[in-house]
Amino acid sequence: MSKDKAFVTEITPQGEDFSRWYIDVIKKADLMDYSPVRGCIVFKPDGYELWENIQGALDKRFKDTGHRNAYFPLFIPESFFQKEKEHVEGFNPELPWVTEAGGEKLEERLAIRPTSETMIGHMYSKWINSYRDLPLLINQWANVVRWEKRTLPFLRTSEFLWQEGHTAHETEEDARQETMKMLDVYTDVVENVLAIPVIKGQKTPSEKFAGAVDTYSIEAMMKDGRAVQAGTSHYLGTNFAVAFDIKYLSRENTQEYCHTTSWGVSTRLIGALIMVHGDDRGLVMPPKVAPTQVIMIPIGPPKMREQVIAKTDELYAQLKAAGVRVRVDDRADVSPGWKFNEYEMRGIPVRLELGPRDLENGVCVLVSRVTGEKKQVPLDNLVAEVQTMLDEVHQQMFERASQFRGEHFFSVETLDELKASLEEKRGFALAGWCGSEACEKQVKEETGATSRNIPFEPGETKAKCLVCGDESKHTVVFARAY
Amino acid sequence: MSKDKAFVTEITPQGEDFSRWYIDVIKKADLMDYSPVRGCIVFKPDGYELWENIQGALDKRFKDTGHRNAYFPLFIPESFFQKEKEHVEGFNPELPWVTEAGGEKLEERLAIRPTSETMIGHMYSKWINSYRDLPLLINQWANVVRWEKRTLPFLRTSEFLWQEGHTAHETEEDARQETMKMLDVYTDVVENVLAIPVIKGQKTPSEKFAGAVDTYSIEAMMKDGRAVQAGTSHYLGTNFAVAFDIKYLSRENTQEYCHTTSWGVSTRLIGALIMVHGDDRGLVMPPKVAPTQVIMIPIGPPKMREQVIAKTDELYAQLKAAGVRVRVDDRADVSPGWKFNEYEMRGIPVRLELGPRDLENGVCVLVSRVTGEKKQVPLDNLVAEVQTMLDEVHQQMFERASQFRGEHFFSVETLDELKASLEEKRGFALAGWCGSEACEKQVKEETGATSRNIPFEPGETKAKCLVCGDESKHTVVFARAY
Numbered sequence: 001m002s003k004d005k006a007f008v009t010e011i012t013p014q015g016e017d018f019s020r021w022y023i024d025v026i027k028k029a030d031l032m033d034y035s036p037v038r039g040c041i042v043f044k045p046d047g048y049e050l051w052e053n054i055q056g057a058l059d060k061r062f063k064d065t066g067h068r069n070a071y072f073p074l075f076i077p078e079s080f081f082q083k084e085k086e087h088v089e090g091f092n093p094e095l096p097w098v099t100e101a102g103g104e105k106l107e108e109r110l111a112i113r114p115t116s117e118t119m120i121g122h123m124y125s126k127w128i129n130s131y132r133d134l135p136l137l138i139n140q141w142a143n144v145v146r147w148e149k150r151t152l153p154f155l156r157t158s159e160f161l162w163q164e165g166h167t168a169h170e171t172e173e174d175a176r177q178e179t180m181k182m183l184d185v186y187t188d189v190v191e192n193v194l195a196i197p198v199i200k201g202q203k204t205p206s207e208k209f210a211g212a213v214d215t216y217s218i219e220a221m222m223k224d225g226r227a228v229q230a231g232t233s234h235y236l237g238t239n240f241a242v243a244f245d246i247k248y249l250s251r252e253n254t255q256e257y258c259h260t261t262s263w264g265v266s267t268r269l270i271g272a273l274i275m276v277h278g279d280d281r282g283l284v285m286p287p288k289v290a291p292t293q294v295i296m297i298p299i300g301p302p303k304m305r306e307q308v309i310a311k312t313d314e315l316y317a318q319l320k321a322a323g324v325r326v327r328v329d330d331r332a333d334v335s336p337g338w339k340f341n342e343y344e345m346r347g348i349p350v351r352l353e354l355g356p357r358d359l360e361n362g363v364c365v366l367v368s369r370v371t372g373e374k375k376q377v378p379l380d381n382l383v384a385e386v387q388t389m390l391d392e393v394h395q396q397m398f399e400r401a402s403q404f405r406g407e408h409f410f411s412v413e414t415l416d417e418l419k420a421s422l423e424e425k426r427g428f429a430l431a432g433w434c435g436s437e438a439c440e441k442q443v444k445e446e447t448g449a450t451s452r453n454i455p456f457e458p459g460e461t462k463a464k465c466l467v468c469g470d471e472s473k474h475t476v477v478f479a480r481a482y
Numbered sequence: 483m484s485k486d487k488a489f490v491t492e493i494t495p496q497g498e499d500f501s502r503w504y505i506d507v508i509k510k511a512d513l514m515d516y517s518p519v520r521g522c523i524v525f526k527p528d529g530y531e532l533w534e535n536i537q538g539a540l541d542k543r544f545k546d547t548g549h550r551n552a553y554f555p556l557f558i559p560e561s562f563f564q565k566e567k568e569h570v571e572g573f574n575p576e577l578p579w580v581t582e583a584g585g586e587k588l589e590e591r592l593a594i595r596p597t598s599e600t601m602i603g604h605m606y607s608k609w610i611n612s613y614r615d616l617p618l619l620i621n622q623w624a625n626v627v628r629w630e631k632r633t634l635p636f637l638r639t640s641e642f643l644w645q646e647g648h649t650a651h652e653t654e655e656d657a658r659q660e661t662m663k664m665l666d667v668y669t670d671v672v673e674n675v676l677a678i679p680v681i682k683g684q685k686t687p688s689e690k691f692a693g694a695v696d697t698y699s700i701e702a703m704m705k706d707g708r709a710v711q712a713g714t715s716h717y718l719g720t721n722f723a724v725a726f727d728i729k730y731l732s733r734e735n736t737q738e739y740c741h742t743t744s745w746g747v748s749t750r751l752i753g754a755l756i757m758v759h760g761d762d763r764g765l766v767m768p769p770k771v772a773p774t775q776v777i778m779i780p781i782g783p784p785k786m787r788e789q790v791i792a793k794t795d796e797l798y799a800q801l802k803a804a805g806v807r808v809r810v811d812d813r814a815d816v817s818p819g820w821k822f823n824e825y826e827m828r829g830i831p832v833r834l835e836l837g838p839r840d841l842e843n844g845v846c847v848l849v850s851r852v853t854g855e856k857k858q859v860p861l862d863n864l865v866a867e868v869q870t871m872l873d874e875v876h877q878q879m880f881e882r883a884s885q886f887r888g889e890h891f892f893s894v895e896t897l898d899e900l901k902a903s904l905e906e907k908r909g910f911a912l913a914g915w916c917g918s919e920a921c922e923k924q925v926k927e928e929t930g931a932t933s934r935n936i937p938f939e940p941g942e943t944k945a946k947c948l949v950c951g952d953e954s955k956h957t958v959v960f961a962r963a964y
Contacts (some may be wrong), residue, residue, distance in 0.1 A: 033605060037557045037592065042605055045550035045620065052551065068527035069534065074594075074625055074641050075519045075578075096557075096583035098594065102629035103575055110519065112556075112580065112594075123515060123524055138527065143556055143625065147584035159556050 011345070013280045018224040022275060023153070029283050029346045031270070032153050039151040039158030043267070046291050046346075047154075050270050051161060053289035055141065057193045058163060058265065061185045067137040067165060072119050074143075075110040080118040083243040087117065090210020094146040112145040117211060117236070117262055120166045121244030128168055128258060130249040135178070136168040154271030155228065155482045162266035168246060168258040172237070175259035179235040182263040183216045186231035194269065195286045195397035196220045196276050197405055198230055199428075199477055201453030206437055209262075213237035219452040219477065221405045222275035225426025227452050227479040230272055233263035271482070276401050283347025284369055286397060287390040294319060294326040294386055295348045299336045304356040312354055315364070315382055322383040324390075344369060349393045350386065370396040411460065415467050418478060419447050428452070428479045432462030432472030439467035449478040493827070495762045500706040504757060505635070511765050511828045513752070514635050521633040521640030525749070528773050528828075529636075532752050533643060535771035537623065539675045540645060540747065543667045549619040549647060554601050556625075557592040562600040565725040569599065572692020576628040578640075594627040599693060599718070599744055602648045603726030610650060610740060612731040617660070618650040636753030637710065637964045644748035650728060650740040654719070657741035661717040664745040665698045668713035676751065677768045677879040678702045678758050679887055680712055681910075681959055683935030688919050691744075695719035701934040701959065703887045704757035707908025709934050709961040712754055715745035753964070758883050765829025766851055768879060769872040776801060776808040776868055777830040781818045786838040794836055797846070797864055804865040806872075826851060831875045832868065852878040893942065897949050900960060901929050910934070910961045914944025914954030921949035931960040 011028065012020040026032055031047035043051065059069075075098065081088040091114045098110040113119065120138070128136060145159045165182060169175040183200060190196050198218035208215035212234035220230045240246065241257040250256045277284040287293050296316060298308040309330050319326040329339050336353075343351060351367040358364050364382070366375045366389050377385040408427025412418045418429050433439060433451065443466070444450050458475040465472050493510065494502040508514055513529035525533065541551075557580065563570040573596045580592040595601065602620070610618060627641045647664060651657040665682060672678050680700035690697035694716040702712045722728070723739040732738045759766040769775050778798060780790040791812050801808040811821050818835075825833060833849040840846050846864070848857045848871050859867035890909025894900045900911050915921060915933070925948070926932050940957040947954050 033608065035555045035601070036559055036562075036604060037555045040555035040557060042555070043553035045552050048552050049550070051553075068531070070527050070530050071525035071533075071643065073517045073519045073522035073524070074627070075522060077518055080518075093585055096580045096592075098578045099581045101578035102631070110578075119517070122518060126515065145556065149584070161553065 011280065011282060014223060014278075021278070021280075025278055025282050025345070026153055026274060031274075034153075037158070039148050041153050041157050043161075047270060049291035050273070050285075050289055051267055053291070054189070054193070054269055055163075057189050057288070058185070059141075061189065062139050062163075062165065065137075065181060065185065067139045067167075070138045070140060071142070072116050072123065072140060074113055076113050076116070076119050078109045078111060080122065081111065083118065084211045084240060086239075087211035091115070091146075094148065096145055096147050113142070114144055114146045115262075115264070116140060116142070116164055117166065117240050118244070121240045121246060121260070124166075124168055124258070124260075125244045125246045128246055128248050131170050131251050134168060134170050134248060134258065135174060137165075137178075138167065139163055139165045152271070152482065154274070155268050157267075160267050162264050164262060164264045167261045168241070169260070170248070170250070170256070170258070172259050175261050176235050179214070179216060179233045179261045179263070182261070183218065183231070183233040186233065186263070186265055187218055190218060190220065190230050190269070191398065193286065193288045194273050195288075195394050195401065196230065196272060197398060197402045199453065199455050200457075201455035201477065203232075203453055204433075204440060204451045204474070204476065206440055207451055207453075209234045211236060211239050213239065217453050219428075219479075220272050220276060221401075221408060221428055221479070222272070222482070223278065223404065224275070225408050225428070225479070227428065227481040228268065228272040228275070229452070229481065230269060231263070231265040234261060236260045236262060277397055278347070281341075282345030284397065285347040285349055287349040287394050290325065290347070290349055292325055292327045292346075292348050293390055294324055294350045294352055295339075295343045296326060296328045296352045296354065297336055297339050297343075298328075298330050298354050300356040302332075305332070308354055308356060308359060311359055311379075315352075315354070315379065318383055319386060322387075324383070324386055350389050352386070368393050368396065370400065412466060413462075413464065415443065415446060418443065418449065418466060422447055422449060422480065426480070428477050430455075430458060430460065430462070431466040431476055431478055432464050433474050433476045434465035434468055434470040435473035436465075436468070439465055442467050443478060447478075447480075449480050452477040452479050452481065493762065493764060496705060496760075503760070503762075507760055507764050507827070508635055508756060513756075516635075519640070521630050523635050523639050525643075529752060531773035532755070532767075532771055533749055535773070536671070536675070536751055537645075539671050539770070540667070541623075543671065544621050544645075544647065547619075547663060547667065549621045549649075552620045552622060553624070554598050554605065554622060556595055558595050558598070558601050560591045560593060562604065563593065565600065566693045566722060568721075569693035573597070573628070576630065578627055578629050595624070596626055596628045597744075597746070598622060598624070598646055599648065599722050600726070603722045603728060603742070606648075606650055606740070606742075607726045607728045610728055610730050613652050613733050616650060616652050616730060616740065617656060619647075619660075620649065621645055621647045634753070634964065636756070637750050639749075642749050644746050646744060646746045649743045650723070651742070652730070652732070652738070652740070654741050657743050658717050661696070661698060661715045661743045661745070664743070665700065665713070665715040668715065668745070668747055669700055672700060672702065672712050672751070673880065675768065675770045676755050677770075677876050677883065678712065678754060679880065679884045681935065681937050682939075683937035683959065685714075685935055686915075686922060686933045686956070686958065688922055689933055691716045693718060693721050695721065699935050701910075701961075702754050702758060703883075703890060703910055703961070704754070704964070705760065705886065706757070707890050707910070707961070709910065709963040710750065710754040710757070711934070711963065712751060713745070713747040716743060718742045718744060759879055760829070763823075764827030766879065767829040767831055769831040769876050772807065772829070772831050774807055774809045774828075774830050775872055776806055776832045776834055777821075777825045778808060778810045778834045778836065779818055779821050779825075780810070780812050780836050782837040784814075786841075787814070790836055790838060790841060793841055793861075797834075797836070797861065800865055801868060804869075806865070806868055832871050834868070850875050850878065852882065894948060895944075895946065897925065897928060900925065900931065900948060904929055904931060904962070908962075910959050912937075912940060912942065912944070913948040913958055913960055914946050915956050915958045916947035916950055916952040917955035918947075918950070921947055924949050925960060929960075930962050932963055934959040934961050934963065
């Protein structure tokens with residue numbers, strides 16, 4: 001494939017500086033812009049549409065599993081945070097406070113929600129009276145704010161967009177089932193829609209959500225070997241029920257506390273999919289969420305231009321009618337080579353080239369963004385061919401990411417081995433852990449890696465703690481994380 | 483139709499106290515709840531789903547007219563508001579301020595956005611360089627906050643959900659065309675989706691958006707004769723372009739200011755559709771946005787129950803597969819009469835009754851929520867019959883609302899006539915106006931009515947100002963408003 005050298009070098013190669021590559025590519029592909037407010041970004045149309053498509057995939061699954069959407073206030077009274085001790089300790093340092101409104105000083109400060117367990121807990125205590133009101137299965141799509149010291153577009157911003165599910169149940173068993181069900185929904189979307197393989201597991205106590213009994217996560221490996229927590233699901237026990245008095249009349253006619261859950265994913269998924277799939281040529285968009293799935297580029301000499309464009313328009317209409325997100329670039333003053341580079345950089349999964357000779361032969365060429373493979377296909381079966389190739393690109397992306405993760409997933413016995421592995425080849429490490437916070441802390445201090453989770457399927461079981469050498473209680477995935 | 487008297491009387495009749503009727507019905511139908519934050523409500527699932535369905539109808543039309551969604555920060559630096567003089571004067575009294583975040587006092591206060599012209603103006607000045615970047619057509623779905631003194635669920639809340647379109651154009655003509663196009667989109671959705679007839683027109687200078695050159699609105703009449711501004715579209719001229727330096731290189735190679743527009747509708751549409759369509763039995767939901775369009779109620783003696791329910795489930799699956807939003811209430815411990823009342827109160831557009839004799843005859847009964855009309859229809863054509871009835875209900879609702887508006891739309895020559903009309907039969911009044919702010923103010927002070935808009939199609943043209951008797955400049959609709 002011919003390359004415009006000057007064009008390509010505007011993106012820092014991943015191997016040279018992965019962080020710069022990331023910023024280069026999201027800016028150049030027009031996904032976001034910095035805003036004048038510290039740590040807050042603007043989601044430009046292509047960035048926002050990625051989120052809309054992720055939302056669509058999640059929302060359908062939430063509704064299919066019996067959840068309904070609702071909306072709760074942005075503001076949370078200060079007193080609400082005081083009700084759950086761990087929760088306030090976890091979130092207090094990150095809260096922005098509204099202290100004045102409508103020209104007056106407020107009697108009680110209002111926090112901008114960092115998450116809504118407290119507000120929703122308060123409302124649930126009003127709404128739930130009897131076991132007949134349970135389970136209560138609600139999700140909210142919202143903006144939340146956490147005043148972050150170090151920010152990175154999409155992955156860690158002060159304001160971000162997310163969904164937060166909040167459910168209440170009669171029993172621990174029901175609530176734990178819900179917690180796992182939603183972790184499975186997240187896994188389904190991240191793997192089968194975003195083409196990102198994840199490791200499912202349980203967070204260690206020091207890494208769990210402030211106020212949860214147990215937190216579960218899915219962890220994804222970026223191309224620099226770092227981890228991104230792609231989604232979390234929490235079993236909250238009766239912690240918030242006790243704090244907010246969420247009680248119900250049981251089938252046995254007694255007053256019981258509800259068992260509650262919460263679970264969320266956010267716009268950081270956009271950052272994750274870029275860092276998992278992108279390469280030195282730019283973005284690679286997962287076909288199922290790509291704002292544009294197919295870019296059509298008519299090519300050939302000026303005298304044939306009219307015919308080629310007429311056919312392009314006809315095929316465009318066919319693809320569009322079939323629900324394919326397709327665009328045409330028929331600009332005459334820009335070379336096909338420039339366009340090829342441009343749309344590769346933007347990560348459009350499939351490029352469709354149509355020239356005069358193709359027209360004669362009743363074919364066109366489809367090119368995969370992932371492998372560069374070119375495939376000549378008959379025009380009279382175009383819709384099916386395009387859909388097949390989009391599926392193939394998804395599959396190729398998932399396989400490529402899985403292979404990368406396999407090559408950067410190592411197994412260590414000691415802290416020194418972990419250090420060496422993290423230096424030599426960045427990635428995830430499986431290690432034994434005695435269960436003490438001290439050992440976990442030492443790993444973090446000496447390597448910068450944190451326990452990502454205790455995987456449900458670790459592959460192997462470690463006998464000894466990597467730090468103290470005592471008997472291992474859990475086999476844990478450690479990694480440096482975003 | 484038999485009625486459970488005790489049940490029905492829980493809703494205050496509209497004629498007795500319209501405001502209490504409104505609160506009764508939205509609480510009882512589970513659309514919202516009050517929150518512990520002043521002026522902020524919780525959108526419960528049925529209330530929120532109304533909004534989701536309204537969003538769907540709007541979003542499709544925005545995209546069909548070439549707009550894309552984006553997302554801008556919640557926070558707006560104080561200095562931004564100072565840049566457009568009218569804008570800051572208009573919004574300053576209503577702003578909540580974040581003064582502390584992350585444990586520190588902020589150097590510059592951050593407002594919670596009441597609308598985003600300033601932030602978006604700032605970003606557009608970075609994004610727009612040449613006429614090739616124009617028109618820039620962006621919409622945002624977001625929460626906004628205006629610290630209101632007097633609030634009313636859905637119609638006026640401190641935090642509300644809305645969309646705000648922001649576009650930039652080369653010429654005044656282009657921008658004015660866009661302003662009108664979006665007013666037409668709003669009219670289409672409010673009339674053809676929400677079944678609410680509206681009056682399109684231009685706001686008088688004193689009622690226009692803070693910072694706009696011209697504001698256009700659609701105005702709807704509630705069942706108590708008051709007006710709700712259901713949507714606005716603003717031609718902003720170069721006001722924000724000058725304030726935020728949004729310039730472009732023209733086709734003639736000169737630097738020019740853009741002409742910009744903004745337009746928005748909000749969750750107050752939920753309040754409007756309730757107040758336009760509801761009656762003493764409760765809500766009446768427009769079929770195109772109703773969370774549940776059809777409620778199926780199997781009836782008959784216990785011994786036939788199994789057969790009837792089996793058939794109900796089969797029909798339910800047919801309707802659902804056809805995209806009808808349908809629910810079944812087959813509870814055995816609740817009487818059909820109670821259910822009829824309950825779903826009438828909740829405003830479900832169509833009730834489907836199926837009993838043993840119907841089963842034998844291969845029919846069922848459909849009942850319109852608006853007219854109470856019962857229609858026996860063959861089961862083998864059920865999907866089409868249901869869709870026809872949903873269309874009829876929409877049509878009936880639009881006609882009923884139009885008729886009501888016709889009966890409460892009067893024409894006056896003087897301020898005394900306006901006063902008398904507002905007392906006798908509440909509604910809208912068409913009157914002449916000289917164009918002076920003083921006369922407009924006097925109308926407001928003496929009658930509580932404000933100028934709603936200068937209708938594009940007033941029906942008749944008034945010769946004299948209703949206050950001073952001077953020559954009329956505009957024929958204006960006056961009304962008390964929410």
